[in-house]
Amino acid sequence: MNTQEFKRRLTAILSADVEGYSRLMRDDEAATVRIITSHRTAMTHLIEQYRGRVVDSPGDNVLAEFTSVVDAVNCGVEIQRELAERNEELPENRRMRFRIGINLGDVLEEGDRIYGDGVNIAARMESLAEAGGICISGTVYNAIENKIGLEYDDLGEHEVKNIDKPIRAYKVLSYPGAAAHRVVKVKRAAGKLRRNATLAIAAILGIAVAVGVWHLYFRPPPIEPASVDKMAFPLPDKPSIAVLPFDNLSGDSEQDYIADGITENITAALSKIPELFVIARTSTFAYKGKPAKLHQIAEELGVRYVLEGSIQKSDDNIRVTAQLIDALYGHHLWSEKYDKEIKNFFQIQDEITQKISVELQVKLTHGEQARSWYGTMNFEAWGYISKGVGIFENYTKANNEKARGLFEKALKIDPDSAFAWVMLAYTHLIDVRFAFTKTPSESIKNAIQFAEKALSIDDKNADAHTSLGSIYLILRQHEKAIEEGQKAIQLDPNNALSYVLFAQTMSYEGNFNEAIVLAKQSIRLAPNPPAWYLIPLGRAYMLSGHYQEALEVFEKLLERAQKGEYQLWHPHMYLAITYSMMGQIEKARIHLAEAQKDNPKFSPELVHKTNFFKDPNHLENILNALRKAGLK
Structure with missing residues (x-):
């Protein structure tokens, strides 16, 4: 071969x-x-x-x-x-x-x-x-x-x-959650018994009882799927979720406050995640104690996902269970139980809330990388960073400054959070990447300092290596950028951010086919990726001559930018370049005009400052395409 x-x-x-x-x-x-x-x-x-x-x-x-x-x-x-x-x-x-x-x-x-x-x-x-x-x-x-x-x-x-x-x-x-889980334990116990007839029969009966008990008590009942046609409100473009009031299984109504408190805490925490659409507690608590079916609740609230759960308190111990359900398909996506000793109820409440919220971020928004981002973080710091990441990914000057403030607040609470240092480094990097700063050398210096601080806390932090790769790219040290990108993926092969930024590096390196593979991988890893993840894919398609594929990607980017998820001038710029390269100059001129309307500072100088190609001919091809469309 x-x-x-x-x-x-x-x-x-x-x-x-x-x-x-x-x-x-x-x-x-x-x-x-x-x-x-x-x-x-x-x-x-x-x-x-x-x-x-x-x-x-x-x-x-x-x-x-x-x-x-x-x-x-x-x-x-x-x-x-x-x-x-x-x-x-x-x-x-x-x-x-x-x-x-x-x-x-x-x-x-x-x-x-x-x-x-x-x-x-x-x-x-x-x-x-x-x-x-x-x-x-x-x-x-x-x-x-x-x-x-x-x-x-x-x-x-x-x-x-x-x-x-x-x-x-x-x-x-x-x-x-499966019968095999209980049956295997019976089998393992039975294997330790002597092989006499009486005990063999007992083991067989034990297995049969285990299976029967599972069917009667543990097998989850089928969930009737919700219908999009019956939704009271159109489904939002981002993952939508309702947190139903958790059930109190303690047998003591005096413990209702625990179930209600955890429900409210989870709802408030998820509401801080900009990538999610979360139904307010005032609407979900209307279902407390009512025998409504999940598909009916989803249709009435206009959501795809439902989180339900329960609490059970016994003496000084508490068990909290939670499960995430895709109401449109009637499937359980995730479930977990948490057993804790109650010493400080509010601390336990925050800890469980954070763990559940991170799991939902894994399933619904950022994929597996969310677990490494937020898994061991202080709850209050997690709140600041979750909010900051969502704001940061719009890439405007104002949002970049807001996100930086949130990351700095998180670090005051949890100075040992490597991910918070990484994100702080990225805000300074973005100042240079999009020409937001008048002192780029100072911004680069800060970005390097904060990325290295993250590595001093955790030298195997994939996100820190990814950020260093992006810094080296801006410094046009392409070999070092590639080395850091490869290292990041080796450390965390499920990190979507590492893949998309490495795709960007390989695109500027001129390896467009590899960039396409990496960019597609990043989008598969992140269930609901930020809009900007489309740019490395579209750019690699465009520069490798796959113009139709590039147009499809940039049209999707434009659609999301029109909803406020990204700066409008970016998709218009890329559509202008692509159409110009295809020889469709009139369409190119229309999109160039829209780009200049959204960003009056758009110029050849800005294009030159914000692109980092190893081969200057690639940049020149882009500038020539824009000149044909009328850029002066």
Whole structure:
């Protein structure tokens, strides 16, 4: 294989196949085809729901990839849960059990296909998995060990064909919320018993009881999806959510204040996140104690997502549960429980609120990077930074100054927050990037100082390395910028910001095809990316001659800018350049006029100051396109 024809990248690979597929086909070919078609459809839906894609599905195999290894494992768990339910409705001899293997590694990409050691290791993990089980590689285990509430069994090292070193494998033992989680515990307990008839029967009965109890009490009831057509209000353009009053399960109405306090705290915290549309508590509390269905609530409030939960207090301990539901599809997206000892109620309330809010940011806005941004931060500091990030990403001079003030407030509260120092560095960097400052050398000096401060707190902070890469880019030290960008992605392969800024670096380096791959990856990693994430993608399309694709991206950017998410002159400028390069000068002139109307200071000098190409010919091509459109 000539690897020069392929693109190499890091991805999470899920490989699955059916145990005993040949026997099933031999016994009843038609029934087997019907069942595998149904199972594969369910798997495909779940893979897409967890932001993955099916690469191939020959015979009884399914190969999928994910940009997030957490999504890959969560998807694998949900697939086994879903297929276990479907199998229970089938006769024992027709049940189809998949084995799943998951690996995080390098692959070679050719069109829509992927190859290489990363895929081979995933297939090896699959072969080690039990029917209905999941086996993960050591790279996956290292990435998710503290991020997902699962239990694992170390299976030791195993040889993989054409791989020099043995690969460590882990068996996933528990699936939260699934029958398998309870059954596996019964099996493990039963394995310790002697093999006499009485105890064997007891173990079998125990497993049967566990499954029965789960069906009666733990299996979540189906959720009727909400209808967009029945929404009382149009769905907003950004993720919309209603936080329903948490239930008090303590059996003591005197504890209602705890449930109400946590509900209000979460609502107030989420309201500080500009990327979310949050229904006010006065509207959601109207449903307290009423038997309304979730789809009805979503339709009446005009939201896609609903957060519900409960509290249970016993003596000096409290348990808080929460679950996020996509009302349009009737799916549970996330759930968690928190057990705490009540010493300082308000401190516990803030801690739980922050954890839930961060998880919602992961699921609905910024993706996995939100966990590393906010995970260990003081609650009040988190509030300032969450608000600051949303304001900062509009990239206006006024908003940049407001965001800087919020980051500085956060650092007064939590001076050891590496992410707050990174964001403070970015505000000074943006002053230079968009020519907001009259003293660019001073701004660069501050940006370097604050990025290095973040690294002194955490030298493995991917965001700090990403910020340094952007600083080196502005200084036109392209090799150092590339080095920092690569380091950031190695440290955190699920950080969307690292990918989009590295895409920007590679675009200015002149490697437009690589920039397109990186920019697409960033958008896949962030469920609801900021508008500016579209710029590196569109610019790379434009400068590589993919004009139609560039127009589509810049039209989307214009649409979002018209809603106040970005400066209007930017999409108009890029549309003017693209149309001019296509020879459609009249359209180019219209967009140039709009750019100058929105930004009277728009000039060739501004274009020169705010672009950092290694090859000056690329900048000259942009300026020539603008001159043809009438820029003087």
